[in-house]
Amino acid sequence: MLEAEGLMVFYENMLALNNVAIRCAENQVVGVFGANSAGKSTLMYTLSGIMEDIRRKAQMAGGERITVMGRITYRGQDITNFKPSRRARLGIVLCPERRRIFKESSVLENLRIGAYLASAAQARETIEYVFDIFPALKKLKKRIGGFLSGGEQQMLAIGRALMAQPKILLLDEPLLGLSPLMQAELVRATRQIRDEMHISIIVTEQYARPVMPIVDYAFILENGAAVMDGRREELMDNPDVRSAYFGVQE
Amino acid sequence: MDILVYGTINSVSLALYALGFALVYGTSRLPNFAHGALFVLAGFITWFFLNSLGLPYPVAIVLAMLVTAVIGALIYQFILVRVRGMEISEIIASYALGLAILEGLRWGGFKGMSYTLPVFIEGSFAVAGISVDYQRLLVVLIGAAVVGMLWLFTHFTRIGLALRGMAQDERAAMMLGIDSDRMAVVAMGFGSGLAALAAVLLLPLGNIVVESGYNILILAIAVCIVGGLGSWMGAVLAAFLIGFAQILTVVYLGSHYQMVVALLAIILTLILKPSGLFGRQKELEERV
Secondary structure, three states: OEEEEEEEEEEOOEEEEEEEEEEEOOOOEEEEEOOOOOOHHHHHHHHHOHHHHHHHHHHHOOOOOEEEEEEEEEOOEEOOOOOHHHHHHHOEEEEOOOOOOOOOOEHHHHHHHHHHHOOHHHHHHHHHHHHHHOHHHHHOOOOEHHHOOHHHHHHHHHHHHHHOOOOEEEEEOOOOOOOHHHHHHHHHHHHHHHHHHOOEEEEEEOOOOOOHHHOOEEEEEEOOEEEEEEEHHHHHHOHHHHHHHOOOOO | OHHHHHHHHHHHHHHHHHHHHHHHHHHHOOOOOOHHHHHHHHHHHHHHHHHHOOOOHHHHHHHHHHHHHHHHHHHHHHOHHHHOOOHHHHHHHHHHHHHHHHHHHHHOOOOOOOOEOOOOOOOEEEEOOEEEEHHHHHHHHHHHHHHHHHHHHHHHOHHHHHHHHHHHOHHHHHHOOOOHHHHHHHHHHHHHHHHHHHHHHHHHHOEOOOOHHHHHHHHHHHHHHHHOOOOHHHHHHHHHHHHHHHHHHHHHOOHHHHHHHHHHHHHHHHHHOOOOOOOHHHHHHHHO
16 A cells, blocks of 8 residues: 655655665555664654755755655555645545644634544544544543643544544654553554544554554664565564563573 | 733734744745835735725725735745745845845835824723823734634634644645645735734834835734744744833833834844744754
């Protein structure tokens, strides 16, 4: 469904992504695991097109020189040069690292801003659905975004991304800094989104264990390069992967 | 009592000056320093439609607002988009454009005191013994209506909500499919249209003079800084604060201190509460 090959991203001379190839099939959950600065967010920004905006603004301001190479195809269409808004219209929606919800708007308003691409009927349905998978949000409908807890903000960010009617959802470190209980809740919701809405998902995490149960296929990034990939079972059997990303000592 | 009446009129006028500026800055973080020039330009466009082309007054007004909105949108589309995100360059570029428009008008012969627009309805009526003409009543009524409509627009329409999203986090809005460049064009169009609306409402109360472009820019900026840059509800309240302060100085000190009040308001706000009266959310972030 979404396929990228030969992705290279340079910040000045620093190589952030080194010849990364990644793909996600229809209705699949793909995990991307790697340590800090392995290139996870850069990958997500490149797939969603935000990198193009970052590059353009940096160039205009005469700042950092960013170079992006490679090819991204979505359902057979080359989208490498599409603007983020155009990719979102096609159904590629990023739920960014650190959530970035609209802090001055209420929960409901966040969702309604997210419904920019949705028809009125779709928006109503999706709001119902979001409150269905995140019942906690329904009680906080009128609460201002900035006053939500981290977990609530993450639920809202995912809900807001769903409002844009994605076909493939990019979740960048959704579990960052959350309690194990909240993590379990979000993993459950993610699985539900895939099963019920038939939305493909690419999810990045530093620590693979909490999301591994719902991941079909995973890539491991190290220093900007995809050093390993495979189906869940294959990676679980690999002792190096187990110790580095699952915290299992043998 | 006359302080209350004139204070209200003055405050609503200030709010009208400032709303366009606040709307553009609030949604696309673009300080449009050509705002005052667009105001004056709209006045002359109306005058031109009315006197040179002989169009009926209402048609001239609507056309002038549309033309000004399009000019604003074009200014963004072709010039300001190139310096987007660099605040100093945005200020310099838009101010230069404003200068070019105003001085171009002066060079084109639009100077002196001979250019005026007729009032909408002649006559006046009395409020509590003070005579108020209908044009000033219309200013207050339409001003209130504009504020109300802006509120509805930004809370209940798709484009309005998208603008609010963009104001809070531009990239997050992009991720949701909102085209930030197109939205900024829309915002500039709306902001310029609002400047034109203010012009056709307020210019019939005096002459159309090029110099007022500079004053209006300063007043608009004063109102927006006091209200908290980017918050247009804050701007409306700040307009009342400065509006009444101005009328009080006129009554007790003399009319030539009017401009000082606006500038003093900027300085005091920047010293005491740099985020403005309604920069509450930002303050929250600064603390965290």
